[in-house]
Amino acid sequence: MLMTVSYRGADPGDLGYLLHKHPDRVHDFDLAVGQAHVFYPELDEHSCTAALLLEVDPIELVRSKRFRGDAGTLGHYVNDRPYASGSMLAVALGSVFRTAMTGRSDARPELAASPLDLRIGLHAVPLRGGADLPRRLFEPLGWRLEESTGLLDDRFPEWGASPYASITLRGSLRLGEALRQLYVLLPVLDDAKHYWVADAEVDKLLRAGEGWLPQHPERELISRRYLVHQREYVAAATARLAELDQDAGTLTEPGGEAEDATVAEAARPLNRLRADAVLAALDDVGARSVADVGCGPGALLSRLAADPRYTRIIGTDVSPAALETAARRLDLSERSDAQRDRITLHPSSVTYQDDRIAGLDAIVLMEVVEHIEPERLDAVARSVFGLAKPAAVVLTTPNAEYNARYPSLAAGAFRHPDHRFEWTRAELAAWAGGVADRYGYRVEFRAVGDPDPVLGPPTQLALFRVEVAA
Incomplete structure (x- = not known):
């Protein structure tokens, strides 16, 4: 699984300060979901790109009790979990870029608090919910979206189109907010998680969704999918988001009214x-x-x-x-x-x-x-x-x-x-x-x-x- 974050600015290398990862090094992390690597394939006077690569061991994934696959069936062994950009990539993002997600940067505080010219690349993104779902999720947040899809297998065109896409997002957002959006929306696009969902997930959703989710037109769908359709948790999240929406009083009113x-x-x-x-x-x-x-x-x-x-x-x-x-x-x-x-x-x-x-x-x-x-x-x-x-x-x-x-x-x-x-x-x-x-x-x-x-x-x-x- 691969995700890239590119920044264009007066000093593109500042992206390293914002991500708390030095561009001159390859950073390796052993995570519960696999091994993550952060490196910078591009850094010049115009642009800087950071890449997050997550390697998942399919055998270890099957052995793990946390894997929510179809135990006892072939699907437990042959599936897209090690390759699809879903909840495992989101967990890796949250672990590796935890400080950046909070919007804190002691070295560049003004930059962390400012909208940046960002380009984010996502690969092997599942499209479970229709081809228009990525646009419904990302465009209300200010992103311009490009998708690239193809056949499931070029050798067998009769199998039809691939249910995966490469997605490029372009926009001017605060880096921390952009990362928090991805943390939530990657498993939403996949409509699946690789671990059991507990009540703590409601708090995670609200923390990551602060400032953007209460006013999102698809917040109910996002809540359902992020919480794996667990009714008790979805009801709790829906009520708390409505409360936050009402208290915000900016883009959306208690009944959902958009303010002038x-x-x-x-x-x-x-x-x-x-x-x-x-x-x-x-x-x-x-x-x-x-x-x-x-x-x-x-x-x-x-x-x-x-x-x-x-x-x-x-x-x-x-x-x-x-x-x-x-x-x-x-x-x-x-x-x-x-x-x-x-x-x-x-x-x-x-x-x-x-x-x-x-x-x-x-x-x-x-x-x-x-x-x-x-x-x-x-x-x-x-x-x-x-x-x-x-x-x-x-x-x-x-x-x-x-x-x-x-x-x-x-x-x-x-x-x-x-x-x-x-x-x-x-x-x-x-x-x-x-x-x-x-x-x-x-x-x-x-x-x-x-x-x-x-x-x-x-x-x-x-x-x-x-x-x-x-």
Whole structure:
């Protein structure tokens, strides 16, 4: 297995400082997966190339209990594991370039923290998942990708195309981030690992994916494949990535919304502005008992819990994994009995009656309705406004008109692949007005985020209050 990293810059030899491997030497490493060698086939005034070569002993691989092959079958002995650039190359990369992956370089700190002109070569890369999978994985990260494939065997063209490719990546990224992306995506392309996956793999995925994975459009596929489709681990990773996505508030919002550059540069990102607007609305109605319906990993709940004015806080979600993340975020296991009585979490769907949230001061639906099929919105209105009947409802949802401000969003596309619809301001007003009339509420509308003079704000908020009889 061979991987090359090339750098073009004013002093190309600085790549040696960044990788912590001197260009004048061949560096050898004995690893659990085989023997790794780092050497520099190219170094001149224009470019420097470092190569990582991993040699795997096929016989030792078969003997190893860590090998997850088809024991007892011929496939246990005849397979592509010693040659395909997958999890073994990723493990070697993580071992040999561990310090470089952290982005630390005492000799060249400014260079380590800066985007570099990089070219990465990968060979014998498995294409399990379609020929377009490498582009779906790498292009959203800023890489330009070239692939070279051929026949499986030139002597037998009837066998068809090879399921392996040579891939060249070109881009301007920080070296540490580029290495961490490869560490994750090599086994994802292969859709296999050579060792048993345990819960520690979730932490590895999150560490290596810091700064890029929470906002990746294929993060769910990446999580599934990296964690070898182990449901428990995938659910935990999905919930934690959603939490990181929500906290990032830059390229992707809690519901997956891509922010405009002007919003991203604001003092507070849109997800913070949205939560601030919800809290302001709760304050305006004097709420003390609140349910965050569709609470996700608990970002709003944590802010409610920090305010002693809220004496009863309920979080509900259809995802048990999200609720587990919220519980960890709220540190419920370490709270006193009184605090645990004050804050409760339980699984529930907004489309069904839930008497546990009935009669509260307020219910929050923050970026929830757009994830529901339009034909089920009447059920949402009935369960929230008709049956739970809180004194107030605070609802936020994207403003579809503002999508024109997102240059990366195609015309007519939604901000998140799970959105079933996105309303214009007029469409929200029509739906909210009808619900208010039907269930005895009055509604007002507020802008969230910096509004465009024509398109309006990025997020729209509807505040419903029960009509008081004269």
